[in-house]
Amino acid sequence: MNLEQSLRTEIQKAVSVLFNQSVEQLQLQPTNAEFEGSHTLVCFPLTRISKLKPEETANAIGNYLVEYSGIVNHFNVVKGFLNLVIADKVWAEVFAVIYANKNYGSLPDNGKEIMIEYSSPNTNKPLHLGHLRNNFLGYSVAELYKAVGYTVHKVQIINDRGIHICKSMAAWKLYGNGETPESSGLKGDKLVGKYYVEFDKHYKAQVKELEEKGVSKEEAEKQAPIMKLAIDMLQKWEAKDAETVQLWKTMNGWVYSGFDVTYKRMGVDFDKLYYESDTYLLGKDEVLKGVEKGIFFKKDDGSVWVDLTDDGLDQKVLLRSDGTSVYMTQDIGTAILRFRDFPKIEGQVYTVGNEQEYHFKVLFLILDKLGYEWAKQCYHLSYGMVDLPTGKMKSREGTVVDADDLMQEMVDAARAQTQELGKVDEMTAQEIDELAEMIGLSALKFFLLKVDPKKRMMFDPNESIQLQGHTGPFIQYTHARIKAILRKASSLNIAPDAKVLKDVSALESAERAIIFKINQYPAKVQEAAREYSPAIIVNYAYELAKEYNQFYQAIPIFSESDAGKLKFRVAFSQTTADTIKKAMALLGIRVPERM
RNA sequence: GGUCUCGUAGCUCAACUGGAUAGAGCAGCUGCCUUCUAAGCAGCAGGUUGCUGGUUCGAGUCCAGCCGGGAUCACCA
Secondary structure, three states: OOHHHHHHHHHHHHHHHHHOOOOOOOOEEEOOOOOOOOEEEEOHHHHHHHOOOHHHHHHHHHHHHHHHHOOEEEEEEEOOEEEEEEOHHHHHHHHHHHHHOOOOOOOOOOOOEEEEEOOOOEOOOOOEHHHHHHHHHHHHHHHHHHHOOOEEEEEEEEEOOOHHHHHHHHHHHHHOOOOOHHHHOOOHHHHHHHHHHHHHHHHHHHHHHHHHOOOOHHHHHHHOHHHHHHHHHHHHHHOOOHHHHHHHHHHHHHHHHHHHHHHHHHOOOOOEEEEHHHHOOOOHHHHHHHHHHOOOEEOOOOOEEEEOHHHOOOEEEEEOOOOOEOHHHHHHHHHHHHHHHOOOEEEEEEEEEHHHHHHHHHHHHHHHHOOOHHHHHEEEEEEOOEEEOOEOOOOOOOOOOEHHHHHHHHHHHHHHHHHHOOOOOOOOHHHHHHHHHHHHHHHHHHHHHOOOOOOOEEOOHHHHOOOOOOOHHHHHHHHHHHHHHHHHHHHOOOOOOHHHHHOOOOOOHHHHHHHHHHHHHHHHHHHHHHHOOHHHHHHHHHHHHHHHHHHHHHOOHHHOOOHHHHHHHHHHHHHHHHHHHHHHHHOOOOOOOOO
16 A cells, blocks of 8 residues: 555544544645645545534644554644645655565556557658657557556558559659669658659649640649649559559558658657558448448438437548548548457557547547447547647648658757767767767657647747756756766665665655655556656656755765665665656656766 | 637746646846766746636636637548
8 A cells, every 4th residue: 555545544534533424535635845744635625524614624634643643743734734744754664665666656467458559651751740749649658558557559550552652653753763762872751752742843833834825723733744644553553553553562662661760760669550551441341331220321322421410520421422431431440450450459549630639539439339349448649739930830831840850950969968068078989879869869759748748839949959957858867867876876885775764764855855756656657648648757757857856966975974874865866766767768768877 | 600629927838637825947147066977956037827707615727708829620631
């Protein structure tokens, strides 16, 4: 039983003894910094039971806890707030338990499985800033679910078919001269992206030319030879024309190898990939079955619809009048396929931008109507757009921030800063590279994860490159700093053991603050998983590091003469470093031994 | 227009789900490296939480109505 639970139990005991009534709900919160204590019981709601004034209620409970609980040393009351001061002996015991637990913060395997989808790019454009937020979020939520006991399957669906990739193919065929990633030295995804842009350029020129000849805009857009070629390729692809399929495979292959490089640097991975070319025909049977069951209906032109007006939504098309599938149909099929592939998963998390909220609302509703129990366990992890100081990212205006470029800039900035601070004197070139990589990516990930996922956020390149303050590098620095202490402790043969810890009394307030923080860690992990919010861990890690730095600055560890106390300080420095490392790992951020 | 969503310090974000005098970082100003790493610490300054009402012991948080951003309402994906 942890401290908070014990405290709640004791308070409930107090209430039932003092007021002869039981309560389940207690408002227990951290004490404001300005008052003495760590835990505060809000007593206003209890006045109904106590029939006393808030202050009197608080005093009565406080006295009882000091007398009987064995946890509370003393207390103070401000208005209806009962501020409790936990006995140092209890803190020491709490810490001793944490110190001995190697898996602190992780729950044991709960036998449940969950699927998390993220990234899911198109194959015609390189990954950009928006994908970075998506990937970091999805990866982190997966780590959070692992930490609370789930087996997690990370997947993505790659949008590898359709007119967009045919556009790149058409442009490459016309203007590529056989260019390959090898011959050009370009990353595969960049090469294909280049031809997508190329397509657009020529297409616009051709449309303009036709218009100048007196063709209407609408007609010109249809007649532009390059567009005709792209459409022709799409039809050939669907007819499984060998040459077209081969080109498609080749160019997508380039994209995948390019993406792999980017994913690797980002530090994300996937357990299974779904390709839209495999799944785009799925779902149709399911929809037709739905028609038979009367869940969906057919219009006179043959198109199939679902009526969601009773649920406050619209009617939505599921099959076109020519019988072909739409986006929604595919997603229905893919969802069902995934539950067949992984029968044990209890639900799916879709990490997709909030512009698709309506789509997923409809999707989950349809799956529910089709009778799939798991539909209720599907969750759209909807995140807000990333804005630039100049406004929205627009590919047409060339304001898209490329993922590879950005990561490189961050790493370069980290290297420059590290060198400027003179931290690299004793490092090899390889060590410097590794450190710069770690720091640069930490700054980026921390920056993108610190905001509540649901909210739209601002990405200011100048601010993101900051390595001081509320940043990943600040936390990494704290970790490295603690490691330096531990190295010194080890060289002095100071080895803490759990037995000594319990005997420590008279803690400094900075020490209590850190133990209090460390003690919160498991609850924070669970909250973050429940809320699908890595931002909770980001802020937790920051607060813990901040707390430690205050201690570090205020109390010189090795000047302590009491051997027990010295060991205690080394021990909780160790645990702080471990907790920082674990928390950062949940965010996909590594921490260095020195920096 | 319907639906959803956001609005907190000059800027970027918090606020434990209704609790105390709304907190951090950046930017600005003051201090602190002969002691474990100054990518740090301590401090100053900065707020009518978009506006107006309501609910109650208590509202940034809940409700209503305005004002202002954004998203979405395709036989596109």
